[in-house]
Amino acid sequence: MSHHIVQADNLHHTYSDGTVGINDISFKITHGESVALVGANGAGKSTLLLHLNGCLMATEGEIRIGDYPLNKINLKAVRRSVGMVFQDPDDQLFMPTVFDDIAFGPINLGLPDDQVAQRVADALETVGAPHLIHRQSYRLSGGEKRAVAIATILATSPDILVLDEPTANLDPVSRRRLIKLLKTFKHTKIIATHDLDMALDVCERTIVMHKGKITADRPTQDIFSDDDLLVRSGLERPLRMQGFQMIPLKKIKCP
Amino acid sequence: MHMADALISPAVGGTMWVATAGLIGYCSKKIKEEMDDRKIPLMGVLGAFIFAAQMINFTIPATGSSGHLGGGMILAILLGPHAAFLTMASVLTVQALFFADGGLLALGCNIFNLGFFPCFIAYPLIYKFIVKDRLTSKTLTFGAIISAIVGLQMGAFFVVLETVFSGISELPFATFVMLIQPIHLAIGLVEGMATAAVILFVWKSRPEILQSSIASQTGSEKSIRNVLVGFVVATVVVGGALSWFASAHPDGLEWAMFKTAGVEELEAPEKGVHTSLAALQEKTAFLPDYGFKKTGIHDSKEFGESWPAVDPGTSVSGLVGGILTLCLAIFIGFIMKKWKSAHV
Amino acid sequence: MTTIENSLFDIRHMDTLASGHSRLHKIDPRAKLITTMIFICMVVSLGKYDISRMMPFVIYPLAMIIAADLPVLYLFKKILVVAPFAILVGMFNPLMDTQPLVQIGGFSISGGWISFVSILLRFGLTVSAALILICLTGFNGVCLALEKLKVPGPFVIQLLFLYRYLFVLIEEASRMIRARSLRAFDSKGLPFSVFVRLLGQLLLRTLDRAQRIHLAMCCRGFDGHIRISRPMIFGYREIRFTFSWSLFFVLARCYHLPMKIGSVIEGYFL
Numbered sequence: 001m002s003h004h005i006v007q008a009d010n011l012h013h014t015y016s017d018g019t020v021g022i023n024d025i026s027f028k029i030t031h032g033e034s035v036a037l038v039g040a041n042g043a044g045k046s047t048l049l050l051h052l053n054g055c056l057m058a059t060e061g062e063i064r065i066g067d068y069p070l071n072k073i074n075l076k077a078v079r080r081s082v083g084m085v086f087q088d089p090d091d092q093l094f095m096p097t098v099f100d101d102i103a104f105g106p107i108n109l110g111l112p113d114d115q116v117a118q119r120v121a122d123a124l125e126t127v128g129a130p131h132l133i134h135r136q137s138y139r140l141s142g143g144e145k146r147a148v149a150i151a152t153i154l155a156t157s158p159d160i161l162v163l164d165e166p167t168a169n170l171d172p173v174s175r176r177r178l179i180k181l182l183k184t185f186k187h188t189k190i191i192a193t194h195d196l197d198m199a200l201d202v203c204e205r206t207i208v209m210h211k212g213k214i215t216a217d218r219p220t221q222d223i224f225s226d227d228d229l230l231v232r233s234g235l236e237r238p239l240r241m242q243g244f245q246m247i248p249l250k251k252i253k254c255p
Numbered sequence: 256m257h258m259a260d261a262l263i264s265p266a267v268g269g270t271m272w273v274a275t276a277g278l279i280g281y282c283s284k285k286i287k288e289e290m291d292d293r294k295i296p297l298m299g300v301l302g303a304f305i306f307a308a309q310m311i312n313f314t315i316p317a318t319g320s321s322g323h324l325g326g327g328m329i330l331a332i333l334l335g336p337h338a339a340f341l342t343m344a345s346v347l348t349v350q351a352l353f354f355a356d357g358g359l360l361a362l363g364c365n366i367f368n369l370g371f372f373p374c375f376i377a378y379p380l381i382y383k384f385i386v387k388d389r390l391t392s393k394t395l396t397f398g399a400i401i402s403a404i405v406g407l408q409m410g411a412f413f414v415v416l417e418t419v420f421s422g423i424s425e426l427p428f429a430t431f432v433m434l435i436q437p438i439h440l441a442i443g444l445v446e447g448m449a450t451a452a453v454i455l456f457v458w459k460s461r462p463e464i465l466q467s468s469i470a471s472q473t474g475s476e477k478s479i480r481n482v483l484v485g486f487v488v489a490t491v492v493v494g495g496a497l498s499w500f501a502s503a504h505p506d507g508l509e510w511a512m513f514k515t516a517g518v519e520e521l522e523a524p525e526k527g528v529h530t531s532l533a534a535l536q537e538k539t540a541f542l543p544d545y546g547f548k549k550t551g552i553h554d555s556k557e558f559g560e561s562w563p564a565v566d567p568g569t570s571v572s573g574l575v576g577g578i579l580t581l582c583l584a585i586f587i588g589f590i591m592k593k594w595k596s597a598h599v
Numbered sequence: 600m601t602t603i604e605n606s607l608f609d610i611r612h613m614d615t616l617a618s619g620h621s622r623l624h625k626i627d628p629r630a631k632l633i634t635t636m637i638f639i640c641m642v643v644s645l646g647k648y649d650i651s652r653m654m655p656f657v658i659y660p661l662a663m664i665i666a667a668d669l670p671v672l673y674l675f676k677k678i679l680v681v682a683p684f685a686i687l688v689g690m691f692n693p694l695m696d697t698q699p700l701v702q703i704g705g706f707s708i709s710g711g712w713i714s715f716v717s718i719l720l721r722f723g724l725t726v727s728a729a730l731i732l733i734c735l736t737g738f739n740g741v742c743l744a745l746e747k748l749k750v751p752g753p754f755v756i757q758l759l760f761l762y763r764y765l766f767v768l769i770e771e772a773s774r775m776i777r778a779r780s781l782r783a784f785d786s787k788g789l790p791f792s793v794f795v796r797l798l799g800q801l802l803l804r805t806l807d808r809a810q811r812i813h814l815a816m817c818c819r820g821f822d823g824h825i826r827i828s829r830p831m832i833f834g835y836r837e838i839r840f841t842f843s844w845s846l847f848f849v850l851a852r853c854y855h856l857p858m859k860i861g862s863v864i865e866g867y868f869l
Contacts, residue, residue: 055814076820084818090767091811094296096739096759100827108820113828136614136739138766156819261685261722265644283751292823295753296812299760303768304805306761310603311772313794321788324798345757349765352733352741353610355681355726360639423647423718424688425695425711449795456799464806577651577857579864584654588661595665 004031004159004188005066006052006082012060013047021047023212025061029188029205031159036199036220037192039209040234045164045192046087048209052162052190053082065160080109083158087165089145093137098124098148101137105156123151127181143174150181160188167195196238200224208233257365258414260358264421271417272363274489278371278482279344282337285478291471294338301330302342306349315445322445327373328403329450332382333464335472336374336479343370364417368410375486377406379479390465395454400447407443411435603773607766612673613730617737621667628736628744630837634844635732641848642724647714648700651858653724655851659844660727669734678726682719689718738762743829756825767808772801 011025022044029035037045050056051063054075063070065078086092095101102123106116124130127147132140140148146166153161166182167175175198182189182202193199199206199220206223208216210233216223223229224237236242260268286294305326312321326346330339344366350356357365385398415431418424458465617624623631642656664671696711732741739759746755775797776789789797813821850856 050814053818055818079818079820086811086815088811091808092815094299094760094763094812094816095827096742096763103828104816104821104825105819107826107828108822116828137763152819257684259685259688259722260639260643260725261718262688263643265640268640268643279754280751283753286753290823292816292821293809293813295756295823295825296760296816297806297809298757300764300768300805300809300812302757302761303764304802306765307603307768307772308798308801310606310769311776311794311798312602312789313791314788316791329802341754341757342761344754345761348758349738349761352729352738353613354606355677355729358639358725359636359729359732360643360725418688423714423721425692425714426688427695430691449791449798452791452795453798453802456795457802460799460803461806577654577861579860580651580654580857581657583860584658584661587658588665591662591665595668 005029005064006160006188006190007064008061010061011051011058011063013051013056014059020212025214027207027214027217029190031188032186033205034189034203035191036203036206037190037209038196038199038206038235043209044212045209049084049162049164049190049192053079053084080156081158082160082162083153083156084162085149085153085164085166087168089149092149092152093145096136098132098135098137101148102152102155105152109156119155123155126154127151128177142169143171146170146174146178158187160190161185163189163191165193166191167193167198196224197240200238200240210234257357258361258368258417260360262418262421262424263361263364264423267417267421268360268363271367275363275366278340281482282340285337286341294334298334298338298342301333302345305330305342306346322442324449325369325446327369327406328378328382328399328446329453331374331378332454333468335468336378340370340374343374368413372409373402373406375479375482376409377402379476381405390458392455395458396451399451399454400444403447403450404440404443407439407446408436411439603769603776607769610765613733614737616669616734617740619667623663623667623735626840627831627833627837628740629747629831629833630841631732631736632741632744634841635728637845638728638848639725641852642721644852648710648717650713650717650720652855653717653720655856656724656848660724660731663731663735667735669731674727674730677730678723681726682722685718685722689715692718743827743831747831768805771804775801
C-alpha cells in the first residue's frame with residue numbers, strides 16, 4: 001500500500017546559524033517495517049525525525065509520505081498519517097487530564113463526542129493504562145506519562161509511528177512493557193534510540209547516522225555485528241552482544 | 256501590594272471587577288483575532304515561569320534585604336500588552352485561590368492594579384517610547400526601570416484609593432500614600448533592575464527572541480489607544496456622576512456618618528438604596544478634599560445626638576446573640592461530626 | 600525544604616483534597632463557585648463595626664469542612680500565614696478611631712478596636728471560603744465552571760495551561776536552585792547576578808519548551824482552537840445547594856440574627 005511508504009531523497013537541512021543538521025539523506029521505508037535510527041549524540045537523528053511530519057522543513061531535497069511529497073499544503077493530511085512521540089512527555093501532555101490529552105487529536109479531526117470517547121478508551125486499553133483516564137497529567141509517573149503520550153498518538157489512528165528515545169528514563173519493568181507494546185504494533189515504526197538492545201528486540205532494520213549523514217542502512221543483526229562501523233559511528237554493540245561470560249559462583253576463588 | 260477581601264467594600268470590589276472583567280473580555284477577543292496560535296502555549300508556560308520566578312528571592316545589592324520579581328514588565332515585553340494582561344491575571348487568580356493572596360472579591364482590584372498599569376500604561380507609553388526600535392543595553396535598562404517604577408507607583412496608588420474608598424480600614428489617605436509610595440518606589444527600582452537584567456540576558460543569548468516579539472506586536476498600538484481612551488472616559492464619567500451626586504445631595508455627610516457607624520436604624524425599607532447611595536456619598540466626599548476622613552470624625556463630635564452613640568441595650572443583645580450564635584455553630588458542627596463518624 | 604518546594608507540596612496537597620469522594624465533592628463546580636461568591640459578597644458587605652452579625656456566617660465554612668472531611672488545622676495554618684497583611688493595615692483602626700462605641704460593664708471599647716476585630720473576622724471568613732472552594736472543587740473544576748459560566752475561552756485555556764505547567768516549572772526552578780546552592784559555600788542567599796543568570800536560563804528553557812509544546816499540538820492537528828468536552832450537570836441537587844445557602848447568607852446579611860436570638864434570651868431571663 002503506497003500510502004505507508006516513507007521516502008527521503010537527498011534531504012538537507014541547515015539551521016539559521018549555519019550549522020548543518022542533516023546532509024544528503026536518502027532512504028525508503030515500506031509499509032509495516034520497523035526501523036531503528038541510531039547514532040552518537042549530535043548525529044542528526046532528532047533533526048531527521050522532525051522532518052518526517054513537517055515540524056522542520058528541508059532546505060534541500062524532498063520527503064514523500066505515501067503519495068504526498070511533504071509541503072505546506074498537505075501538512076495536515078501528513079500529520080494525520082504520521083504520529084510522532086517526542087522525547088519529553090511533558091511537552092506532549094498539555095491538557096488538564098489524560099482524557100483531554102488523548103481526546104485532543106480526535107476532537108481536532110472533527111469526530112463526534114461518542115467516537116472521541118471510544119477512541120480514548122481504545123487507545124488507553126492498547127497501552128495498558130485504562131485506569132489513568134481521569135488522572136491529571138502532572139501526577140503521572142515517567143512510565144505512565146510515556147504510555148499516555150503514545151496513547152495520544154494512537155487515538156488518531158496513524159499509519160506511521162515515529163518515536164524519539166521512547167525508552168529513555170524508564171525503569172526496567174516499564175521499559176520491558178513498552179518493548180512488548182511496540183512489538184504488537186503493525187504500523188510502520190521509525191524509532192530513534194540509544195537503547196541498542198531495544199533496537200535489537202523491536203526493529204529488523206537499522207539506519208546508522210554520523211555527523212548528519214547516513215553511514216549504514218542494513219538489517220539490525222548485521223549492523224550490530226560490524227564492530228568497525230560501530231566504532232566509526234561512535235557506538236558499541238548492544239549489551240547482550242558484548243560477550244559477557246557469567247562466571248559460576250563456585251569457580252570464584254576466595255582469599 | 257495586594258488588596259484583601261477583608262479591607263474591601265462590595266461597591267469598590269464590584270466596580271473593579273467590572274473593569275477587570277471588561278479588560279479580560281477585550282484581551283481575549285484580541286488574542287482570538289490575532290490568530291497566532293503559538294501564543295497559547297507560550298502564555299501558559301510564561302505564566303508558570305513568572306509564578307515560579309516570584310518564589311525565588313535574591314539579595315538586593317548594597318542593602319542585604321531580599322526581593323523578588325513581579326513579572327508584569329517581562330510579560331509585556333515578551334508577549335505584548337493583551338497576552339501579558341491575561342497571563343498576569345491568570346497568575347494572580349491561581350495565587351488568590353491557592354495561597355489566599357488577597358481574596359476572590361479583591362482579585363478584580365489586584366488584576367487591575369498589577370496588570371493594567373504595567374501592560375497598558377507603563378509598557379506602551381514608557382518602555383516602547385524609550386526603546387522604540389533602538390535595542391541597546393542602555394535603552395533596554397532605562398526603559399525597563401522607568402516603566403517598572405511608574406507601573407508600580409500607579410498600582411500602589413490605586414491600592415490606596417481602593418482601600419480608602421472602601422471605608423473599612425481607618426488608615427487615612429495621606430498616611431497611607433506617604434507609607435506606600437516610597438516603599439513601592441524602592442520595589443519598582445528593584446523590579447526594573449531585575450527585569451532589565453533578565454531581558455538583557457535573553458537578548459544577548461538569543462537576540463531573535465526579542466526581535467520576533469517586537470515584530471508580533473506591531474499593529475497593536477490602535478487597540479492600546481482604545482483601552483486608554485476607555486479608561487480616561489470611564490474616569491471622567493464616574494468622577495462627573497459622583498460630583499453631580501455631591502452637589503444634588505448636600506446632606507451626604509450625614510449619610511456617610513450613618514454608614515460608618517453601622518447603626519440598626521439603617522434597617523429601613525429603602526435600606527438597599529440608602530446604603531449604596533451612602534457609599535457613593537462617601538466617595539464623593541473624598542474627591543474635593545483628601546483629608547475628609549479625619550474631618551468626618553471631628554464633625555461627628557459636633558453633631559452630638561445625631562452621632563450614632565450605640566444604645567447600650569442594643570449592643571448587649573447583639574453581643575449575647577453573637578456569642579450564642581457562635582456556640583450554636585460550633586455545637587452544630589460537633590453534632591455533624593459525631594453523626595458522620597457514627598454513620599461511616 | 601525551600602519555599603518553592605513547599606508551595607509545590609501545598610498545591611499538590613490541596614489538589615489531592617479536591618479528589619475526595621464526599622457528597623460535596625460530587626456537586627457541580629458551578630454551584631460551589633456561585634455559592635462561594637455570594638458568601639464573600641455578603642460578608643464583605645457587612646458594616647464596618649459588625650462583629651456579632653458575622654457569626655452566622657461561620658456556619659458555612661464549618662459545615663463544609665466537616666461534611667467533606669477537610670483538614671481543619673491545615674486550613675487554619677494557611678489562613679494564619681496570610682494574616683499579617685490584614686493585621687498590618689487593620690492595626691491603624693484602633694489608633695485612628697478612638698471614639699468609644701460599646702460599653703460593657705465598666706469598660707468602653709473604641710470603634711477602632713471593633714472595626715479591627717471585624718476586619719480579622721472578615722478576613723478569616725473570606726479566605727476560608729476561597730480555600731474551601733479549591734479543596735472541594737480543584738482548580739480544573741473551577742476553570743471548567745468558569746467556562747460554562749461564559750468566561751472568555753482564551754482566559755480559561757490560559758488558566759488551565761498555567762496550572763498544567765506550574766509543576767513542571769516549579770520543579771525545574773527548584774532543581775536549578777538546589778544545584779546552585781550545593782556549589783555555593785558562602786550561603787548568604789542568592790546574589791543578584793546569580794539570580795539573573797538562573798532566571799535567564801530558566802526563561803530560555805521555558806521559551807524552548809513553549810516551542811516544543813506548540814509543535815506537539817500541531818502534530819495532533821491543532822488549528823488555534825482548544826475544545827474541551829466535559830459533560831456537566833446542574834441538577835436538582837445543585838439548585839438545592841446553591842439556593843438554600845444563598846438564602847441563608849442573604850437572611851443573615853439583612854437581619855441581625857444573633858441580635859434576635861440575644862433579645863429572645865434577654866426577654867426570657869431578664
